[in-house]
Amino acid sequence: MSNPKTRRAQSIIKPDRDRRFVTEDNPFEAMMNRFDDAARRLNLEPGLYKVLRSPEKQIIVSVPILRDSGEIEVYTGIRVLHNTSRGPAKGGIRFDLAVTLDEVKALAAWMTWKCAVVNLPFGGGKGGVICDPTTMSAAELERLTRRYTAEIIEILGPDSDVPAPDVNTNERVMAWIMDTYSMHKGHTVTAVVTGKPVEMGGSLGRKDATGRGCLVVTKRALDRLGIPVEKAKVVVQGFGNVGSTAARLMAAEGMQVVAVSDKSGGIHDPKGLDIPKVIEWIKEHRFVEGYPGAERLTNEELLTLKCDVLVPAALENVITSKNAEKIKAKIICEGANGPTTAKADAILDKKGIFVIPDILANAGGVTVSYFEWVQDRGGYFWDEETVNERLEKIMVKAFDEVVAMAEKHQVSNRIASYMLAIDRVAAMHRMRGLYA
Numbered sequence: 001m002s003n004p005k006t007r008r009a010q011s012i013i014k015p016d017r018d019r020r021f022v023t024e025d026n027p028f029e030a031m032m033n034r035f036d037d038a039a040r041r042l043n044l045e046p047g048l049y050k051v052l053r054s055p056e057k058q059i060i061v062s063v064p065i066l067r068d069s070g071e072i073e074v075y076t077g078i079r080v081l082h083n084t085s086r087g088p089a090k091g092g093i094r095f096d097l098a099v100t101l102d103e104v105k106a107l108a109a110w111m112t113w114k115c116a117v118v119n120l121p122f123g124g125g126k127g128g129v130i131c132d133p134t135t136m137s138a139a140e141l142e143r144l145t146r147r148y149t150a151e152i153i154e155i156l157g158p159d160s161d162v163p164a165p166d167v168n169t170n171e172r173v174m175a176w177i178m179d180t181y182s183m184h185k186g187h188t189v190t191a192v193v194t195g196k197p198v199e200m201g202g203s204l205g206r207k208d209a210t211g212r213g214c215l216v217v218t219k220r221a222l223d224r225l226g227i228p229v230e231k232a233k234v235v236v237q238g239f240g241n242v243g244s245t246a247a248r249l250m251a252a253e254g255m256q257v258v259a260v261s262d263k264s265g266g267i268h269d270p271k272g273l274d275i276p277k278v279i280e281w282i283k284e285h286r287f288v289e290g291y292p293g294a295e296r297l298t299n300e301e302l303l304t305l306k307c308d309v310l311v312p313a314a315l316e317n318v319i320t321s322k323n324a325e326k327i328k329a330k331i332i333c334e335g336a337n338g339p340t341t342a343k344a345d346a347i348l349d350k351k352g353i354f355v356i357p358d359i360l361a362n363a364g365g366v367t368v369s370y371f372e373w374v375q376d377r378g379g380y381f382w383d384e385e386t387v388n389e390r391l392e393k394i395m396v397k398a399f400d401e402v403v404a405m406a407e408k409h410q411v412s413n414r415i416a417s418y419m420l421a422i423d424r425v426a427a428m429h430r431m432r433g434l435y436a
């Protein structure tokens with residue numbers, strides 16, 4: 001019989017997605033390779049290269065908690081600040097058995113580049129606790145969160161390090177972090193985390209932000225390629241927060257979303273799926289599987305469908321050297337982090353596919369996190385229309401800057417996005433100088 005406490009925990013922690021360990025270009029190594037490529041093209045000074053490759057701070061802490069059974073268990077918690085030259089570190093906290101220091105270091109660097117591409121005054125950070133949250137009760141998770149927060153409190157703060165939700169953490173966990181931090185400070189500090197419930201200082205528009213950002217850059221790319229929005233055929237892999245929002249907003253703009261998928265496989269209707277209906281179906285049945293009136297297809301088949309826009313919004317490493325040649329989309333908008341391997345990059349380039357790279361395409365989420373931080377600090381909250389307008393402005397500007405960089409240096413959009421980001425962080429280091 002299942003433990004009722006575990007059942008309760010499962011309802012507040014979203015289930016982990018499949019973690020896949022593939023070796024064709026480990027996504028984090030691939031990210032660092034792209035960093036190297038971009039740094040070379042920028043002729044980055046060797047000293048700055050060394051500085052930007054090294055995380056500023058790494059903290060490893062023991063997190064002892066009392067289990068409901070009365071036993072004490074000790075978990076390992078990590079927080080890494082990669083670079084804070086442009087502002088406080090920004091980046092998620094994950095609770096997962098697969099968390100390692102190396103992965104957290106790479107993800108923190110990824111956040112530095114993502115924030116710099118969209119020109120936010122933030123650096124990059126990441127953290128995690130090595131644990132299996134699905135086997136913990138809500139009370140155990142709360143104790144774990146609060147003790148982890150207390151252990152890393154010296155680096156947390158609205159001016160130094162601002163966490164957000166990530167794999168297996170959510171707005172409930174952010175509320176506990178905010179409360180623990182505030183108790184230590186003796187007053188309420190909402191701006192110490194983002195991704196909080198709206199009632200306690202979260203931002204309107206945050207839930208849709210990443211998918212909305214995908215919509216904005218996709219429209220810009222369609223315009224560049226001379227494809228009318230209403231004629232665009234779209235395929236979306238992954239129907240979670242990012243994928244379902246992108247599909248819903250793109251359909252609402254008149255695009256034809258012809259296929260979507262999730263863990264259970266895909267559904268395809270060449271005339272266009274009724275996305276609000278698919279969303280209703282999922283609310284009741286959890287997965288797209290069984291959705292009436294559409295053909296079934298596998299995730300692999302879905303990636304190679306003929307379409308104008310492919311939005312991989314599920315997992316890393318789905319577009320590889322094995323299937324890149326077969327991809328027929330004209331535009332790939334990377335909703336997920338690291339969906340394309342470095343080997344596949346070269347093939348997509350050769351085929352002339354217009355790739356909107358992850359650090360640009362899915363930066364809408366961190367952009368609205370920035371808005372949340374700004375609103376918390378100002379104590380003045382914007383309506384959703386204002387949030388969406390400001391998000392669009394930032395995404396359009398970043399898209400145009402990446403494309404201009406790609407044209408100027410005759411490189412792919414991906415390398416251009418890294419060049420833009422590294423250039424911005426490096427410029428800050430040059431202006432600030434080296435404190436010694």
Ligand code: NAD
Binds near residue numbers: 264313362366
């Ligand atoms: P989610 O957990 O809400 O949804 C993930 C979706 O992927 C689900 O529909 C799931 O069924 C599907 N999926 C899982 N395994 C699959 C498989 N093997 N094949 C096909 N589909 C599969 O996650 P999310 O928040 O939408 O994040 C998706 C991706 O976007 C991740 O790479 C995440 O890091 C990235 N991302 C998310 C945000 C955000 O704001 N949520 C921001 C930036 C980047």
